[in-house]
Every structure is written in structure tokens, then in C-alpha cells.
Amino acid sequence: xxxxxxxxxxILVIIFLLFIVFLLLPLAVLLVRSxxxxxxxxxxxxxxxxxxxxxxxxxQNSIRVSTMTAIITxxxxxxxxxxINCTNLNRSIKAVIKTGILxxxxxxxxxxxxxxMYSFGQQGLLTKLFGRPLFEIYxxxxxxxxxxxxxxxxxxxxxxxxxQYIDKKMTIVSKLMxxxxxKSFINTSVRPLVGTIGGAFVLSFIMSFTDxxxxxxxxxxxxxxxxxxxxxxxxxxxxxxxGAVIAVLMLVPAMIGVxxxxxxxxxxxxxxxxxxIEQIPHKYRDIGMGIISSIVVLCMLSVFVVMFMAPFVNxxxxxxxxxFHHFIDVFQSSDLTRxxxxxxxxxxxxxxxxTFIAYGAAMLNVRSAMKKQTKLxxxxxxxxxxxVPGMVLGLSYLLFFNESSLKGTFTIIVLxxxxxxxxxxxxxxxxxxxxxxxxxxxxxxxxxxxWIKTVYRVILPNSASTVMEMLSYYFINSMVTISGIIFLVxxxxxxxxxxxxxxxxxxxxxxxxxxxxxxxxxxxFIKLLSDFFQKNRSKHRDxxxxxxxxxxxxxxx
Amino acid sequence: xLKLQNISKHFTGKVVLEDINLDIQAGEIVSLLxxxxxxxxxxxxxxxxxxxxxxxxxxxxxxxxxxxxMKKRGFNIVFQDYALFPNLNAYENIVYGLRNKKxxxxxxxxxxxxxxxxxxxxxxxxxxxxxxxxxxxxxxxxTLVMKPKILLLDEPLSALDGVIKESIKDRxxxxxxxxxxxxxxxxxxxxxxxxxxxxxxxxxxGTISQFGTPQEIISQPxxxxxxxxxxxxxxxxxxxxxxxxxxKYA
Numbered sequence: 001x002x003x004x005x006x007x008x009x010x011i012l013v014i015i016f017l018l019f020i021v022f023l024l025l026p027l028a029v030l031l032v033r034s035x036x037x038x039x040x041x042x043x044x045x046x047x048x049x050x051x052x053x054x055x056x057x058x059x060q061n062s063i064r065v066s067t068m069t070a071i072i073t074x075x076x077x078x079x080x081x082x083x084i085n086c087t088n089l090n091r092s093i094k095a096v097i098k099t100g101i102l103x104x105x106x107x108x109x110x111x112x113x114x115x116x117m118y119s120f121g122q123q124g125l126l127t128k129l130f131g132r133p134l135f136e137i138y139x140x141x142x143x144x145x146x147x148x149x150x151x152x153x154x155x156x157x158x159x160x161x162x163x164q165y166i167d168k169k170m171t172i173v174s175k176l177m178x179x180x181x182x183k184s185f186i187n188t189s190v191r192p193l194v195g196t197i198g199g200a201f202v203l204s205f206i207m208s209f210t211d212x213x214x215x216x217x218x219x220x221x222x223x224x225x226x227x228x229x230x231x232x233x234x235x236x237x238x239x240x241x242x243g244a245v246i247a248v249l250m251l252v253p254a255m256i257g258v259x260x261x262x263x264x265x266x267x268x269x270x271x272x273x274x275x276x277i278e279q280i281p282h283k284y285r286d287i288g289m290g291i292i293s294s295i296v297v298l299c300m301l302s303v304f305v306v307m308f309m310a311p312f313v314n315x316x317x318x319x320x321x322x323x324f325h326h327f328i329d330v331f332q333s334s335d336l337t338r339x340x341x342x343x344x345x346x347x348x349x350x351x352x353x354x355t356f357i358a359y360g361a362a363m364l365n366v367r368s369a370m371k372k373q374t375k376l377x378x379x380x381x382x383x384x385x386x387x388v389p390g391m392v393l394g395l396s397y398l399l400f401f402n403e404s405s406l407k408g409t410f411t412i413i414v415l416x417x418x419x420x421x422x423x424x425x426x427x428x429x430x431x432x433x434x435x436x437x438x439x440x441x442x443x444x445x446x447x448x449x450x451w452i453k454t455v456y457r458v459i460l461p462n463s464a465s466t467v468m469e470m471l472s473y474y475f476i477n478s479m480v481t482i483s484g485i486i487f488l489v490x491x492x493x494x495x496x497x498x499x500x501x502x503x504x505x506x507x508x509x510x511x512x513x514x515x516x517x518x519x520x521x522x523x524x525f526i527k528l529l530s531d532f533f534q535k536n537r538s539k540h541r542d543x544x545x546x547x548x549x550x551x552x553x554x555x556x557x
Numbered sequence: 558x559l560k561l562q563n564i565s566k567h568f569t570g571k572v573v574l575e576d577i578n579l580d581i582q583a584g585e586i587v588s589l590l591x592x593x594x595x596x597x598x599x600x601x602x603x604x605x606x607x608x609x610x611x612x613x614x615x616x617x618x619x620x621x622x623x624x625x626x627m628k629k630r631g632f633n634i635v636f637q638d639y640a641l642f643p644n645l646n647a648y649e650n651i652v653y654g655l656r657n658k659k660x661x662x663x664x665x666x667x668x669x670x671x672x673x674x675x676x677x678x679x680x681x682x683x684x685x686x687x688x689x690x691x692x693x694x695x696x697x698x699x700t701l702v703m704k705p706k707i708l709l710l711d712e713p714l715s716a717l718d719g720v721i722k723e724s725i726k727d728r729x730x731x732x733x734x735x736x737x738x739x740x741x742x743x744x745x746x747x748x749x750x751x752x753x754x755x756x757x758x759x760x761x762x763g764t765i766s767q768f769g770t771p772q773e774i775i776s777q778p779x780x781x782x783x784x785x786x787x788x789x790x791x792x793x794x795x796x797x798x799x800x801x802x803x804x805k806y807a
Contacts, residue, residue: 439640442607446633448657461644547686
């Protein structure tokens with residue numbers, strides 16, 4: 001472990017300053033504002049908000065629809081992860097399921113809403129296919145579908161990750177010990193995953209509870225907490241103190257949720273040794289799970305089909321002749337191209353600086369001789385960023401930076417994204433850096449390098465694929481986030497996700513879909529680039545492994 | 558030439574090294590031998606300058622280097638797992654440090670090191686493509702071209718297979734002779750220590766049990782620890798090998 005160098009201290013100072021000014025202080029101000037009244041401080045705001053029937057109803061609605069979403073999503077994501085990890089289903093079908101499930105992550109949640117409208121609405125694609133409207137989409141049903149699509153990918157990734165740490169040999173042991181199918185399933189798949197199943201539930205709940213994009217498009221008169229917060233802050237009569245109260249009410253369940261997530265982690269089994277092993281052949285299980293999982297993914301993707309159709313026809317669903325004119329219109333509109341450029345620019349800046357900060361923080365945490373308390377503090381800050389919902393963070397910036405020159409700039413949006421999305425890239429970097437040889441820096445120093453030089457010549461090149469993953473995570477998520485930035489954008493700094501919200505007001509759905517497609521294509525491009533990079537690396541690794549075997553034999557001979 | 562004086566080290570209240578005194582002559586191979594947790598690696602790191610000692614002094618050629626940083630001492634180490642940089646190939650690893658020390662070594666000298674370690678056929682290989690013994694030689698080359706004043710080796714044989722172990726042992730001996738290089742080796746294996754080095758420092762629980770040549774240790778063990786843990790192991794090994802080959806090979 002290299003001694004603490006001045007360069008490291010400089011990075012540490014930058015990181016702490018960033019989190020103090022752009023996380024802790026704004027949140028403190030938010031808390032203060034929620035207690036502030038025209039005559040001093042008190043609980044008046046809370047009292048008046050609790051006696052407010054609308055808000056009370058919105059909270060009830062949020063809890064109801066989020067709970068329902070969490071239950072269904074947890075069951076579905078378990079099913080999907082089980083199919084991928086515990087069956088002998090054909091590899092290419094597995095690959096399609098694995099890829100398909102992640103598609104929604106490339107789109108802003110507000111787009112889901114419009115895709116659902118165009119699929120299940122009066123003139124919707126799926127409505128036509130079935131010959132009648134399946135259900136009323138505005139309100140509970142629409143939100144439920146939207147939230148399910150939104151939470152399924154994240155919940156699946158969580159489950160899939162845990163499934164990979166289950167020792168599959170246990171299934172065979174259980175079978176050999178004479179367990180019946182159900183008992184074997186419960187003992188070897190469900191029981192070891194209890195923590196994760198609980199975690200997936202909590203995660204889906206928090207995500208639904210705090211999302212703004214879906215209720216913004218589909219909520220109708222069915223109020224939820226996120227739309228309440230928006231109305232109170234940006235409605236006809238903005239009330240910052242009441243907004244602060246709602247934000248605190250949104251923050252509290254999210255905080256409890258994250259604490260619960262960490263607590264549930266303890267229930268997961270930790271096998272000392274992992275072994276990859278053939279699954280016991282079972283044709284019906286494979287076919288059955290394959291069909292169920294395919295249907296789930298197909299249903300989910302079917303909602304998005306319309307997004308790829310509507311912008312290419314003259315006037316969906318009345319005039320279905322092919323045309324490019326919606327695209328041409330968007331590209332000719334200086335307003336919309338500017339918005340798209342803004343989004344790309346913000347995403348690039350966020351990716352670049354965010355990765356720098358997260359990588360630096362991880363470097364100090366796992367590859368330096370900093371004090372234990374300092375390291376713990378970085379971890380705690382990372383946890384806090386994970387806890388704070390985007391809308392709450394954005395609102396706290398609005399309150400804290402209202403009088404400053406940062407208001408209405410790109411900088412504040414980029415900083416909000418960097419802080420809001422910090423946890424995942426930080427953990428990616430920590431994980432990768434911890435695995436690398438701990439004496440590289442010492443070796444570099446003995447070879448005459450400064451610390452920075454070794455980082456540049458050795459550490460960075462050896463973690464290139466992780467850096468690529470971090471960049472792509474920051475890029476994609478800042479392209480799709482709406483809840484984080486909705487309170488921070490102005491007419492000049494408008495982004496695609498927030499512009500879609502405005503276009504909805506003028507019922508310009510073609511533009512909405514064209515813009516959504518542009519986001520989708522940019523994100524897909526970045527994702528494929530990142531995947532290509534990683535695959536290339538692992539291919540090299542395989543080749544090297546083979547060559548190593550050859551040289552070992554040569555040496556012995 | 559290298560002189561350690563009253564060196565002590567504690568880690569949060571626990572004594573790791575207590576009052577170590579030692580003289581090492583130029584060109585000698587010295588092994589630090591002891592069970593795990595005996596403090597031998599800590600002593601190596603203190604000599605290298607990586608770990609700070611609590612008390613004591615280190616002299617090199619008569620000058621006090623106790624306060625000098627790791628970089629300024631000019632010693633160098635090959636770590637147990639070699640710590641080669643996988644983003645660079647074998648040759649790039651070997652010349653890694655030369656970028657920071659331009660003109661310190663001629664092209665011809667560099668080639669001599671490469672020839673000596675028989676690395677010519679492997680220069681363009683990536684680190685992942687090298688076998689354990691080849692990696693060890695690349696790491697040795699990378700360290701030697703820096704022309705260290707003292708060469709430190711941390712468990713240099715522990716990651717190697719049987720046959721290659723013996724050839725690397727010979728290699729280390731010939732490096733010390735060829736380049737007149739003082740070499741300090743950490744090991745936990747008595748056989749390795751006694752067959753590889755000119756002198757052995759046996760450490761137990763942070764103190765010196767015995768310091769002497771292999772002959773001295775075999776014929777005049779200082780105490781029970783040397784007898785029971787060091788010599789006994791060698792006796793068992795010898796008996797096993799006798800059993801395999803028969804007494805006539807003794």
C-alpha cells in the first residue's frame with residue numbers, strides 16, 4: 001500500500017469539497033427549509049401538509065402502486081434470473097432474454113409512459129391487436145405497467161448477480177440426498193436468496209416511489225408523491241417550504257429502504273468456494289421456464305414496438321404510409337436539435353468528470369494508506385448519494401443555489417448527475433482496483449515513477465475496461481434521468497428528457513418518439529462500444545491463457 | 558557493508574521485531590529464514606525503506622540511511638508474485654524503469670542482462686502468456702537493469718514448480734556472483750535457505766535465533782528452536798529421500 005502522497009491529499013480534498021457543497025449542505029438547507037415558516041421555525045409546515053388531503057392521498061397511492069409493483073417485479077425477476085442461471089435452456093435464447101430485459105434501461109422513464117399510451121390507449125397498437133381496450137391506462141394500471149418495466153431490469157440484475165454466487169453443486173447434493181423437487185428448489189434456490197429477494201422488493205419499491213417520469217406522463221388524476229412535489233414547486237403557486245416537506249417525506253422511505261437493503265444482505269448465503277457445474281438435465285423445466293421468461297420479455301418489449309413505428313409513418317394510427325418527415329422536421333427544428341446536443345454534452349461531461357471523481361475516490365479507498373476513518377467516510381458519502389432520490393437532490397440544489405451564479409447552468413446539472421449517480425461507478429472501480437496487485441505502486445516507485453505516473457502508466461491501462469464501463473454507466477444514466485434534473489433545467493439548458501415533458505403539453509407525440517429514439521440510439525451505441533471493448537479484452541485473455549499453457553509445457557520439457 | 562543496529566518494530570502494541578543487529582558483507586547471499594509471522598518480511602521491508610522502523614539505525618557503506626526514502630536508498634526488490642504490469646509485454650516491463658533513468662545503462666548492457674536470463678524468445682510475449690519461471694526471470698531482469706545496490710527477493714521460489722525451482726536457485730546464485738550483488742532473500746523453507754545462501758539469519762518471534770553459514774547452523778544449532786523446527790524438518794526430508802532411493806545413495 002503506497003504511503004499517502006500530496007497528490008492523493010489533493011484528490012481527497014476535491015472529493016470532500018464536492019460532497020460537502022453538492023450533497024451535505026443542500027440537504028441540510030432542504031431540512032431547514034422544511035421547518036421554516038414566516039415566523040421562525042416549527043412543525044407548522046408538516047402539520048399543514050399532513051392535514052392536506054391531496055398529499056395524504058398521494059402518499060397512499062404511491063405506497064399502494066409501489067408495493068404492487070414490487071411484488072410483481074420481484075416474482076418476475078426471480079423467474080428470469082432462475083431461467084438464466086439454473087436451466088439448460090439453449091444459449092442463444094438465454095442471450096436474447098438477457099439482452100432484451102435490459103432494453104428499457106436505455107430509455108427515459110417518461111418515454112415508457114407514451115409508449116404505454118400508444119400501445120394500450122384508445123387507438124393503441126395492442127388495443128387494435130386485441131380489438132378492444134384492455135384496461136384504463138391513466139392511473140393505477142398505467143403506473144403499475146410503467147413501474148414494472150422500469151424496475152424489472154434493475155431487479156433482474158440484482159437477482160442475477162446473487163444467483164452467480166450460489167453454489168450450484170448444492171442442487172445435485174440435494175437431489176442425491178433424495179429431496180423432492182419443491183423442497184430441493186426451496187432449499188437450494190429460494191433459501192440462499194432470501195436476502196436478495198427482499199432486496200429486490202425494497203429496490204423496486206424505492207424506485208417506483210421516487211420516479212417522476214412515469215406519473216408525469218400516465219398519472220392522470222391519480223396523484224402520487226412525485227407529481228405532488230412537482231406541482232407544489234412548479235405549479236401556479238410555488239411553495240418552497242411545502243416542497244421541502246414533501247422532499248423530506250420522499251427521502252425518509254428511501255433512507256429506510258437503503259438501510260433495509262444493507263441489512264437484508266446479511267441473509268444471503270456466502271459459499272466459500274464456487275464451482276461451475278452442469279445443471280441436472282430436466283427438459284420440462286427448461287422448456288417451461290424458457291417459455292415463461294420469453295413471454296415476460298416479449299410483453300415488455302411489445303410496449304416499445306410502437307416507438308419504432310409511430311415516428312416513421314405519416315400520422316399514427318390513421319395514415320400508416322412510411323415517411324421520414326418527422327425526423328427531418330426534428331432535425332430542422334433548431335430548438336430540438338439544440339436540446340439533443342445539450343443532452344449529449346451533459347452526458348459526456350458527466351461521464352468524464354464523474355468517472356474521474358468515482359475512480360479517484362475508489363483509488364484512495366482501496367489503494368492508499370489513508371486512515372481507516374477517512375476511507376469509511378468516503379463509503380458513507382457514497383451510501384448517502386445512493387439514498388437520496390434524484391428529485392430530492394435536484395430540489396435541494398434549487399433551494400441551495402437559488403441565489404448563486406450556478407443557477408441555470410450546465411455545470412449544476414452535471415454536478416447533480418455526478419453526485420446522484422455516484423454509487424454504482426464508485427463500487428465498480430473499488431471492486432476492480434481491489435483485485436489488482438497491491439504492490440504495483442511500490443514497484444513503480446522503485447522504478448523511479450511518481451505516484452501519478454504509475455497510475456497513468458500501469459493502474460489505468462489495467463483497469464481500462466472498468467473505466468469504460470463507468471463512463472458508459474454515467475453517460476447512459478445522465479441521458480435518461482429526468483427526476484434528477486427536472487428542477488434544474490431552464491429554457492437554455494433544457495434536455496431531451498425534460499423537453500419531452502414540455503412536448504406532451506402541446507401533444508407533439510411524434511417529436512417525443514423521435515427524441516426518444518435519438519436517446520435510445522446514442523445509448524445503444526455507447527453500450528455496444530463498451531461491451532465490444534470488454535469482449536475484446538476477455539478474448540485476448542483466453543488467447544493468453546492458452547499461450548501460457550503452451551509455454552509452461554515447453555519449460556518443463 | 559549493510560549494517561543493522563538495534564532495529565525494533567511494533568504494530569499496535571504487538572512486538573514484530575526486537576533489537577535486531579546484523580552485518581552483511583558485499584556480494585553475500587543472505588537468507589532471512591523463519592516461520593510465518595516471525596517478522597522476516599517486515600525486516601525485508603524495513604531494509605527496502607517501505608516500512609518505517611520504530612527504533613534502530615541502518616548503515617550502508619558507513620553512511621546512515623535510516624531516514625532516506627525508499628527511492629533514495631537505491632535498493633530494489635522482486636516481490637513474491639512478481640508484480641509485473643500486465644498491460645505491457647515482457648520487454649516493456651524490463652525497460653519500465655529506464656524511462657525514468659535515461660542513460661544509466663547502455664543498449665549492450667541491457668542485452669547482456671536479457672541474454673543472461675535467457676529471455677530473448679519471450680520479449681514480445683504478454684505477461685499472461687508467460688509461465689511462472691519466465692515471469693520470475695522477467696521480474697529479475699526488470700529489477701537488475703535498475704542496477705540496485707542491494708537485491709531483495711521475497712519468497713522467490715514459493716510460486717514455482719519443482720524442476721524450475723532448482724534452475725531459478727542456480728540463477729540467483731550466479732547473479733550474485735556475476736554482478737557482485739549483495740542479495741537478501743526471505744524464505745520459510747529451511748532447505749531453500751541452506752542450499753541457496755552464504756549466510757542464514759534465523760528469526761523467531763521477532764528476535765534472531767541464529768546467524769551463520771549453513772555449516773554452522775547444521776553442526777552447531779544455537780537453541781531448541783533451530784534444532785526442532787529447522788534441522789528436524791531437514792532430517793525428515795533426508796530420511797524420506799533415503800527411503801526412496803535406498804541408503805547407498807547417501
